[in-house]
Amino acid sequence: MHGQVPRTIVEKQTAWRVPVVFGLLVVVVVLGFLLLIGQGSVAIPIDEVASILLGGEPARAVHETIVFDARLPKALTAVAAGAALAVGGAQMQTLFRNPLADPFVLGVSSGATLGAAVVILGTAGSGAGWLGGLDAIGRFGVAGAAVFGAAATLLLALLFARRVGSPVTVLIVGVMFGYLAGAMVDVLTYYADPERLRGLAQFSRGTVRDVTWDELRIVGPVCFVVTLAAPFMAKPLNLLLLGERYASTMGIEVRRVQFLTLISVAVLAGVTTAFCGGIGFVGLAAPHLVRGLLKTSDHRVVLPAAALLGAAIVLVAEYLAGGNGLTDTALPLNSITAFIGAPVVLWVLLRRRQETAQVPT
Amino acid sequence: MSDAVLRAHQVDAGYRSSRRSHVTILREVDIELRPGALVCLLGPNGAGKSTLLRTLVGAQRPMAGTVELGGHNIQHLDPRGRAQRLSVVLTDRIDVGYLSALELVRLGRSPRSGRLARLVATDHEVVDWALDAAGATDLATRQVHELSDGERQRVMIARALAQEPDVLVLDEPTAFLDLTRRVELMSLLRGLTATTDLAVLMSTHELELALRHADEIWLVHPDRHFQCGAPEDLAFAGDIGRAYAGTGIEFDDEAGTFTVRNPRNELPIRVHGDERATRWATRAVVRAGWQPEPTADSTLDVASGPDAIRWDLRTAGLSARGTGCSALVEHLRGLDRC
Numbered sequence: 001m002h003g004q005v006p007r008t009i010v011e012k013q014t015a016w017r018v019p020v021v022f023g024l025l026v027v028v029v030v031l032g033f034l035l036l037i038g039q040g041s042v043a044i045p046i047d048e049v050a051s052i053l054l055g056g057e058p059a060r061a062v063h064e065t066i067v068f069d070a071r072l073p074k075a076l077t078a079v080a081a082g083a084a085l086a087v088g089g090a091q092m093q094t095l096f097r098n099p100l101a102d103p104f105v106l107g108v109s110s111g112a113t114l115g116a117a118v119v120i121l122g123t124a125g126s127g128a129g130w131l132g133g134l135d136a137i138g139r140f141g142v143a144g145a146a147v148f149g150a151a152a153t154l155l156l157a158l159l160f161a162r163r164v165g166s167p168v169t170v171l172i173v174g175v176m177f178g179y180l181a182g183a184m185v186d187v188l189t190y191y192a193d194p195e196r197l198r199g200l201a202q203f204s205r206g207t208v209r210d211v212t213w214d215e216l217r218i219v220g221p222v223c224f225v226v227t228l229a230a231p232f233m234a235k236p237l238n239l240l241l242l243g244e245r246y247a248s249t250m251g252i253e254v255r256r257v258q259f260l261t262l263i264s265v266a267v268l269a270g271v272t273t274a275f276c277g278g279i280g281f282v283g284l285a286a287p288h289l290v291r292g293l294l295k296t297s298d299h300r301v302v303l304p305a306a307a308l309l310g311a312a313i314v315l316v317a318e319y320l321a322g323g324n325g326l327t328d329t330a331l332p333l334n335s336i337t338a339f340i341g342a343p344v345v346l347w348v349l350l351r352r353r354q355e356t357a358q359v360p361t
Numbered sequence: 362m363s364d365a366v367l368r369a370h371q372v373d374a375g376y377r378s379s380r381r382s383h384v385t386i387l388r389e390v391d392i393e394l395r396p397g398a399l400v401c402l403l404g405p406n407g408a409g410k411s412t413l414l415r416t417l418v419g420a421q422r423p424m425a426g427t428v429e430l431g432g433h434n435i436q437h438l439d440p441r442g443r444a445q446r447l448s449v450v451l452t453d454r455i456d457v458g459y460l461s462a463l464e465l466v467r468l469g470r471s472p473r474s475g476r477l478a479r480l481v482a483t484d485h486e487v488v489d490w491a492l493d494a495a496g497a498t499d500l501a502t503r504q505v506h507e508l509s510d511g512e513r514q515r516v517m518i519a520r521a522l523a524q525e526p527d528v529l530v531l532d533e534p535t536a537f538l539d540l541t542r543r544v545e546l547m548s549l550l551r552g553l554t555a556t557t558d559l560a561v562l563m564s565t566h567e568l569e570l571a572l573r574h575a576d577e578i579w580l581v582h583p584d585r586h587f588q589c590g591a592p593e594d595l596a597f598a599g600d601i602g603r604a605y606a607g608t609g610i611e612f613d614d615e616a617g618t619f620t621v622r623n624p625r626n627e628l629p630i631r632v633h634g635d636e637r638a639t640r641w642a643t644r645a646v647v648r649a650g651w652q653p654e655p656t657a658d659s660t661l662d663v664a665s666g667p668d669a670i671r672w673d674l675r676t677a678g679l680s681a682r683g684t685g686c687s688a689l690v691e692h693l694r695g696l697d698r699c
Contacts, residue, residue: 097456235478239471241457249418250524251444251472297458300478 018301021293025308032315033079037071039319073216077208078318079311080216080223081272082282086310087230087303088268089283090290092154094237094299095261096161098170099348102284103269106157106174108150109278110181112270115149116142117185121192143218147270153177154262168349206277206334208318215275222271226264227307233260234299241297279314280334281341286310288344313340365393365429366527366560367417367447372426374409374416385424386412390587392579394528396558399551401571401592403564404581405605410564411532413581417562418530419443431527444472448521450514450531455505462508462516463501466492469523488523495519496549511542518549522559529553531563535570543567547574568605569618572596580604620647627652630676630693634663638670645686649693661689 031046038049044063051057053072058064085103092101092108103109119142157177161170211219236257239247248254272279290305291297317337322330369392375385386409394400404410415421417428419435428435431446438446448469457465469491470484480488492498497515500508508516514534521529531550535543547570550561554576562579565571571578572592580588580595582604588595595601602612605619613620630651632643642663643653659676672689673682681692 099458232476235471235474235476238468238478241460242455242465242468243453245420245451245453246449246455248420248440249444249447249449250468251441253440291459295459296464297460298464 017294021290021305022301022308025305025312028312029079029308029315032312032319033075036075036078036315036319037067040066040071042066069213073211073213074208074318075315076216076220077211077276078314080220081208081276081279082286082310082312082314083227083307084223084268084272084310085279085283086286086290086306086313087227088265088272089310090287090299090303090306091230091233091237091261091265092283093287094240095258095265096158096170097240097243098161099288100168100171100284100345101174102281103150103265103273104278104280104282105171105178105284106153107177107179107181108153108157108265108269109273109280110178110185111153112146112150112273113278114181114184115145115147115152115270116274117188118149119145121188140218143222143271143274146274147266149181150270150273151262151266153181154266158258158262206279206332208276208279208314208333209322209330211275219271219275222267226267230264230303230307231300233257233264234303237261237299238297278334279337281337281344282310282313285337285341285344286313288348313337365395366431367394367562368392368429369417369423370427370429372416372428373424374413375424376412376421383424387581387585387587389426392589394560394562396527396560397554398560398576399554399574400560400562400577400579401565401575402562402579402581403566403568403571403601403604405583408581408583408604409585410581413579413587414530414532414562414564418447418449441472444524444526446526447528447530448524448526450517450521450529450534452533452536455513455517457505460505461501462497462503462505462519463488463492465505465516466497466501466519466523469520472524487525488519491519491522494522494549494553496545510537511539511545514538514542514546515549522553526559528560528562531561533564533566535565535567543570550574568601572601572617628659629654629657630659630661631655631657632661632663635665638663638665642670642672642686642689645690646693649690651693 034046034049034053037053038044038046042063044052044067048059048063049067052064052067058067089102092103092106093099095101096106157170157174160173164170164173236247236252239250239252240254240257242250244254247257269283286309287302287306290302290309294301294305296302314333314337317333317340320331321333321336369390372387372390373385374387374390375383378384390413402410402414412421416423419428419430419438422436430438430443433442435443466488467480467484470480470488471478474480474484489498492501495515495518497512497519500512500516503512505513505516514537518529518531518534529550534546538546547567550563551574553559554561575592577589578592578595578601580590580600582588582600588600590600592601596612596614596617599614602614605612611620612618628651630646630653632639632646632653634642642661646653646661659674661675662673664671666684669685670689671682671684674680674689674692683689683692
């Protein structure tokens with residue numbers, strides 16, 4: 001057949017790319033995971049970490065305690081939060097048709113914080129006690145409120161995006177939402193019972209360090225399930241790349257897809273924010289880097305690859321920020337992710353400028 | 362006839378201006394689009410072409426009447442069923458990031474593929490055929506954002522063809538193309554309808570191409586009157602000319618083309634000579650603002666020279682002779698000013 005030629009050419013050019021990139025990402029995630037667990041005030045060799053995790057005998061009994069009680073929750077949270085934020089970011093970028101969309105930048109994390117803050121500070125009754133030993137229902141309540149706050153912010157941002165159109169304007173609107181939600185949290189804090197403020201402290205920080213096993217039992221499965229479910233939305237998201245009008249003529253219910261994507265992003269960003277606070281730039285940078293590495297926007301590969309890269313970024317960032325045992329002080333996680341994320345924003349803006357300059361609209 | 366793939370029955374097309382009130386633009390439209398037909402939707406700007414097109418593809422509800430696609434009410438078809446029967450090429454700019462033309466065309470298989478969009482051998486064959494039919498085979502390896510407007514359009518048409526539709530609807534496909542690309546596009550669509558059962562409906566401002574190539578013209582008049590018929594019949598009855606009256610151009614019945622309405626006072630002149638020289642000299646005369654008339658007192662005798670027209674001009678005021686239309690127009694304009 002005449003047209004046989006291009007398919008084979010394209011496939012030869014790109015066939016190696018996807019497995020290689022995925023292989024590298026898996027290696028980086030596993031290494032980062034082991035490194036983060038192994039390093040700290042007490043250093044444990046990587047091979048011993050691996051054997052402890054696989055059920056082997058530790059060289060010293062205390063190592064097992066350190067690995068399982070002190071460091072594994074942190075590392076697992078880093079993987080879950082990184083993957084969740086990256087997948088949420090990729091979904092948002094397509095949902096908004098805006099390369100600069102991301103849960104943190106568009107104020108979704110702030111919305112989640114506001115939702116959580118309302119529950120933590122506003123709940124009457126049970127007193128200061130339930131903050132210390134937050135029971136399962138309380139934690140679910142906080143997480144639920146954060147998801148609700150995230151969904152509300154997303155919806156507002158989406159409505160604004162429809163009106164203004166320009167990606168950069170939407171970005172500014174999102175930043176304003178972020179400030180507004182932050183200001184509302186401040187006001188709540190001002191009037192709140194000081195006893196309850198401790199529970200709110202972790203929101204503003206953006207860290208995977210303080211997450212306990214109990215909390216991980218919520219964050220982990222939720223992030224895991226929603227992240228794994230995301231590729232099932234890849235096909236309609238691919239069609240949405242062409243815009244709503246085209247997508248609706250290519251066999252999908254656009255409103256339904258948008259709604260499901262919005263819910264997915266709200267859950268991922270909301271739950272992550274509820275337990276780790278706002279971690280910036282991962283959702284923005286990981287999808288772009290992955291598209292660049294894979295040379296495609298096909299969500300079927302972009303979503304899983306972004307999840308891996310997001311996990312890798314947070315693992316490495318946490319390692320650099322203070323999990324390495326080399327420095328005493330711990331840097332905020334966001335100052336490391338910003339080093340990765342901010343250049344990506346600038347790169348995207350510059351690239352878009354070049355393209356629009358080439359092709360007059 | 363019952364074999365129409367797309368049919369509008371007593372359709373009122375319009376839009377909802379607010380919650381309560383409707384604005385109906387076109388009334389009681391009855392049309393049929395048959396397999397293998399190339400139909401052009403013509404009409405001046407603002408007459409309601411886009412509204413009618415949106416109604417016909419099911420993007421908006423008709424205010425009254427029904428639109429049937431392959432025998433089903435288009436409003437009752439689910440998006441997937443609709444996309445298997447009808448595909449659309451819009452003027453929207455697309456910004457897909459990293460996507461090769463081939464990947465974009467493969468998206469056209471979505472209405473026929475499973476949840477994970479896995480393609481089988483027959484899908485790949487259709488994609489290859491679509492690329493070939495749209496003349497986009499050479500573009501397959503390129504990134505979409507690197508393509509020119511004309512190339513991107515061909516890829517978008519290939520994507521639409523990959524849906525294997527019965528009806529292909531194009532909204533102003535010639536809008537951003539230069540003249541040669543417009544002619545190419547038209548012959549591409551003409552070729553598709555000639556070799557397959559695909560029915561093509563396109564809205565366009567490209568009147569001459571439409572009149573020359575379309576099987577049928579659907580004409581929206583500025584007063585929202587709707588008409589359909591063979592291009593020659595509409596031209597013969599003067600309907601084409603009427604639809605565009607008052608738009609600064611006029612329909613030249615003799616040439617079957619549109620011309621810019623000449624702003625000058627048109628003085629009559631008789632052009633006489635051999636056929637080819639007369640034909641081209643007449644154009645020069647019109648361009649100079651004169652009106653060719655067989656009974657005029659002023660005469661222009663022309664003859665084909667070796668590589669230019671020799672002319673001999675005789676009017677009430679003056680007579681002159683020369684070679685080449687540049688000099689001729691200068692003389693005619695000079696006389697005009699006297």
